Amino acid sequence: xxxxxxxxxxxxxxxxxxxxxxxxxxxxxxxxxxxxxxxxxxxxxxxxxxxxxxxxxxxxxxxxxxxxxxxxxxxxxxxxxxxxxxxxxxxxxxxxxxxxxxxxxxxxxxxxxxxxxxxxxxxxxxxxxxxxxxxxxxxxxxxxxxxxxxxxxxxxxxxxxxxxxxxxxxxxxxxxxxxxxxxxxxxxxxxxxxxxxxxxxxxxxxxxxxxxxxxxxxxxxxxxxxxxxxxxxxxxxxxxxxxxxxxxxxxxxxxxxxxxxxxxxxxxxxxxxxxxxxxxxxxxxxxxxxxxxxxxxxxxxxxxxxxxxxxxxxxxxxxxxxxxxxxxxxxxxxxxxxxxxxxxxxxxxxxxxxxxxxxxxxxxxxxxxxxxxxxxxxxxxxxxxxxxxxxxxxxxxxxxxxxxxxxxxxxxxxxxxxxxxxxxxxxxxxxxxxxxxxxxxxxxxxxxxxxxxxxxxxxxxxxxxxxxxxxxxxxxxxxxxxxxxxxxxxxxxxxxxxxxxxxxxxxxxxxxxxxxxxxxxxxxxxxxxxxxxxxxxxxxxx
Numbered sequence: 001x002x003x004x005x006x007x008x009x010x011x012x013x014x015x016x017x018x019x020x021x022x023x024x025x026x027x028x029x030x031x032x033x034x035x036x037x038x039x040x041x042x043x044x045x046x047x048x049x050x051x052x053x054x055x056x057x058x059x060x061x062x063x064x065x066x067x068x069x070x071x072x073x074x075x076x077x078x079x080x081x082x083x084x085x086x087x088x089x090x091x092x093x094x095x096x097x098x099x100x101x102x103x104x105x106x107x108x109x110x111x112x113x114x115x116x117x118x119x120x121x122x123x124x125x126x127x128x129x130x131x132x133x134x135x136x137x138x139x140x141x142x143x144x145x146x147x148x149x150x151x152x153x154x155x156x157x158x159x160x161x162x163x164x165x166x167x168x169x170x171x172x173x174x175x176x177x178x179x180x181x182x183x184x185x186x187x188x189x190x191x192x193x194x195x196x197x198x199x200x201x202x203x204x205x206x207x208x209x210x211x212x213x214x215x216x217x218x219x220x221x222x223x224x225x226x227x228x229x230x231x232x233x234x235x236x237x238x239x240x241x242x243x244x245x246x247x248x249x250x251x252x253x254x255x256x257x258x259x260x261x262x263x264x265x266x267x268x269x270x271x272x273x274x275x276x277x278x279x280x281x282x283x284x285x286x287x288x289x290x291x292x293x294x295x296x297x298x299x300x301x302x303x304x305x306x307x308x309x310x311x312x313x314x315x316x317x318x319x320x321x322x323x324x325x326x327x328x329x330x331x332x333x334x335x336x337x338x339x340x341x342x343x344x345x346x347x348x349x350x351x352x353x354x355x356x357x358x359x360x361x362x363x364x365x366x367x368x369x370x371x372x373x374x375x376x377x378x379x380x381x382x383x384x385x386x387x388x389x390x391x392x393x394x395x396x397x398x399x400x401x402x403x404x405x406x407x408x409x410x411x412x413x414x415x416x417x418x419x420x421x422x423x424x425x426x427x428x429x430x431x432x433x434x435x436x437x438x439x440x441x442x443x444x445x446x447x448x449x450x451x452x453x454x455x456x457x458x459x460x461x462x463x464x465x466x467x468x469x470x471x472x473x474x475x476x477x478x479x480x481x482x483x484x485x486x487x488x489x490x491x492x493x494x495x496x497x498x499x500x501x502x503x504x505x506x507x508x509x510x511x512x513x514x515x516x517x518x519x520x521x522x523x524x525x526x527x528x529x530x531x532x533x534x535x536x537x538x539x540x541x542x
Contacts, residue, residue, distance in 0.1 A: 235264070
């Protein structure tokens with residue numbers, strides 16, 4: 001077979017040569033002078049692939065900030081030590097960069113770093129949910145914050161309306177009748193104002209009535225304080241889905257709603273009909289702007305759970321449980337010994353345009369929790385444009401889920417005085433017009449008292465913290481100090497140019513005994529240094 005093939009090939013080649021000669025092909029194949037030039041176009045070289053740009057690693061000084069507390073320079077936690085705490089965890093990325101977020105939403109459904117099981121990391125399966133992604137949102141189409149939130153330049157959410165919009169109060173205010181327990185205060189715009197009593201001494205329900213909003217003026221209280229150990233008052237303020245409540249704002253009094261120890265609030269909206277607490281200015285078109293804040297005092301819930309900061313004559317061996325006066329008002333206390341205390345339920349609620357500085361260091365914020373217990377339910381709540389913190393928690397054991405802070409002038413989540421709890425699916429999106437120089441996505445401490453019991457002990461899972469460039473740039477997004485015990489898992493932290501991501505502080509001890517990062521000590525209720533797992537850090541505007 002091989003000989004036949006070769007002979008056949010030779011015969012075909014000879015035949016082809018004879019054919020070409022007979023056709024004059026020999027002259028064409030050997031052009032002489034004056035013949036047509038044959039131009040050969042060389043193919044363009046294939047470019048060498050450049051691959052994905054590799055970011056320059058941040059220095060420790062760019063990632064973290066080392067500051068002193070109370071002048072205790074010996075207790076400084078260096079930037080190298082802070083970075084080592086973070087890199088010592090699992091699945092953390094400290095060099096995030098590029099187009100990763102669109103506002104607070106990830107630009108893709110792929111987790112920015114490998115997620116951890118928060119139930120396992122935090123040792124909680126009853127409240128914490130397992131997730132396969134980092135941050136509060138799984139991707140660009142996550143609708144868990146849709147509808148019940150409102151939109152602003154700080155953050156926008158899928159299918160949500162503008163925070164500037166007049167709430168959906170409805171028509172028919174001119175003929176509407178105020179429900180029992182409220183007082184007709186006339187028309188505001190076209191809406192019927194039904195005023196709440198200054199002190200609500202028996203249970204009151206606020207139904208959704210088209211054309212009606214509920215007005216509160218000055219310090220409006222639910223129940224009277226029953227003390228640290230008193231029996232429940234039996235007074236509950238119930239607010240139905242879709243109801244709007246507005247602070248008066250027509251006089252010099254600070255308008256706020258306060259729920260005393262032993263009483264409850266039952267404000268349960270829905271995703272399609274959230275309950276809205278706002279200022280009366282927000283009831284008129286163009287009555288507020290994107291920078292409006294501080295038009296009323298906010299909401300305060302006071303409970304009988306434990307707290308670490310005690311008024312004189314309480315706590316310790318006095319026989320009276322530890323209690324203290326809440327910030328922003330006079331003579332209203334929080335604290336007790338019942339960590340399961342129930343101050344009510346707030347779900348699908350917006351709190352707009354709050355915050356008030358009574359005096360330096362004595363402020364009102366969007367929502368204030370004073371030693372509320374684990375029986376208190378807080379989820380699907382937005383605090384928008386507070387002139388102070390979005391939420392501040394003084395002690396207690398209340399857990400939070402689906403809580404978003406937008407446009408706060410100070411901190412997003414401020415916890416202290418021995419709060420012991422869990423938060424999951426939380427967002428802090430700082431105002432873009434220049435928050436205060438001391439503003440953080442979260443500020444965590446024990447009010448400067450390093451070893452008070454209960455020790456602040458918090459766990460954050462699935463959080464998104466986005467700091468914005470403003471006239472004053474804080475040193476970091478996360479401030480952790482005061483000997484507080486904390487764990488962070490499945491988070492996203494993004495800061496602008498000039499701002500690091502973490503600021504861990506100790507104000508007592510030296511060497512290995514510095515508070516906040518020292519080893520566990522059960523006698524002091526101390527579980528050891530903070531832990532970080534599956535956190536994507538995109539610092540310094542990268």
